Amino acid sequence: MKKKIAVLLLSLLMIVSTLAGCGGSQQGGTPTAAPTAAPTAEPTKSAELKKVRLQLKWLPQSQFMGYYVAKDKGYFEAEGLDVEILPGGSDIIPEQNVYNGAADIGVTWVSSLITYQTQGYELVNVAQIFQKSGLLLTAKKSSGIASPADLKGKKVANWFGGNEYEVLALLEKYTLDKDKDLELVQQDYTMDQLIGDTVHAASAMTYNEFGLVLESGIKEEDLVVIDMNDEDVAMLEDCLFVNADWAAQNKDVLVGFLRASIKGWAEACKDPEAAGELVYNVDKSVSKDHQVYMAKEVAKLVTPDGFDASKIGQIDMAAVKQTADFLKLYNKDLTSTPVVDETTFNPAYWNEATK
Template sequence: MKKRLLALFVIIMTMTALFIGCGANSSSTSDTKDKPAADSSDTSKKSDGSLQKVKLQLKWLPQSQFMGYYVAQQKGYYKDEGIDLQILPGGSDIIPEQNVYNGVADIGVTWVSSLMTYQAQGYNLQEVSQVFQKSGMLLVSKKEKGINSPKDLAGKKVGNWFGGNEYELLALLSKYNLDKEKDLKLVQQDFTMDQVKEGSIDAASAMTYNELGLLFEGGMKKEDLNIIDMNDENVAMMEDCLFVNSDWAAKNKDLVVRFLKASIKGWKDAVKDPEAAGKTVYDVDKSVSLDHQVYMAKEVAKLVAPQGFDTSKIGQIDMKAIKQTGDFLKKYNKDLAKDPVVDDTTFTSKYWDEAVK
């Protein structure tokens, strides 16, 4: 009964998510985890030609951050693989790791640092594909604030959404020997970027594909801003990935491979024509403007397939980058239950390897 009530609660929260933003879901670990029910699903395509249902839990509401899945769905790639895909929107109170672990969803999208936090608690979750190959995290400020380098953050008010999204910022501060308690003031940031515009904070966290665009749409120009890129500072951590309940995946190997095959096709198309992909997402949920969805799609494409990246490798797992994320998380998350484990039990390429054959 407890598990049923939990599943019902999460479904209700999924359907009532109301916010728009980049998707900073909480990595709070105070919730108790229930053992998921065993799944004895058939792992192969059904002989009668009917489709197998799969639920994908997003990290946030429908937006071009997830355009590859929407493009694949719109073009029928999942149906071609015998899959009837239901895409579940996220929200401020939706935790993909819990939904996937408890069977509310079959596959989820989250940031690697958040996934590691739940794995460290004993959640039997496993990454199967790394969609973003670069971090989209920035720190932005008005030129007038004089933050020309991270060392200039001393004495400033610096914003972040927290909830597991702060670790790159903490790594940046540590690199420049800035004590987050003594040398500056970390403040809670909203998703509007109004705090930057009005000057109530000096520097704010921003995703390349969302909050930076909000500033531009609000009339600011790139030359009006100082931008610190976590990739350039070598403190970047991996973000959007696909993950599963390890037990479910082991019983549904062929289904996971077919899902990845369709998803990779969708992402390839989205990266090739982000303007069309942004329109596809906009048609799903017109909660933000078409221009913003297209802007977001173009920026997300740069993270999924950075300049010089071989698009045949979309979704591959770079274990060196994963290990760097684990090292940073171990160093900067004092509430981590135990050190992150980075091996084939927690991060595996076996399904991706099959999908791209």
């Protein structure tokens, strides 16, 4: 009898042990359902996005606000792009960086781009962001200058390095010899020479140096402003350009970049105050008020009065040819006659981005 009881107890223990191993308990154990395949890990965002490097012509400032807005608003990301905005500087040449592959897309002035094109650099303008020139000559009314003709006998400052061609065209228009009729002097990157009366007239970009003069306390009504656009000697400035081979191999990337950039510029020009504050937060090298001032003035160059904002970035070939004609007259660095056609100023990518 004792033996039967022992056998019975042993059987019961075996049954309990078997049930415990079947995972019926909610604590531990494996599910009784058939196993499913482990989900595939989604690729990281950086793996999904195509890296693009944009080389600016100068330091971060509202001159380039459209690209910063496009990045901040996610317009580049929506096009599948991870855009790195590379700051420029006095020792950085966008044309060389783009041509050598250190950057994919660059910002430069058309006069500078044409100069490199004539030297054999296969670079192509794919969008013209500034539709007007931002260059002025400004003087105090107390200098006796009331019009360009009054520059005769005066000391006139410019930065040179490619920035002087519009001034030279202006002088020729008024039959002023740059070597005999006035003194052209090297201008620094402040407006101290004009403010301190060591020059009679100084060069100024509408969106930067002219604002510095006003911020110094000089009133606008006490200044004379000579606008290159009004004098019909304007040359085109900020454009987007690429290496021709890179563009051919990366058409979709370039079109997406242009589409996102145009959206960024449209947003920036619609609300330049917000755009200026955004750029200020990127690089606080100047005051927020000055960045906002710059943004408002840059918007006037990108979308001038009467300009259709849906055409931001459109290439005006007549304006390009005027720029090339002035270069041919004054730029000694040109190694050949500028070629102005769709091989050097190609609207196809912009057309695709805006259709």
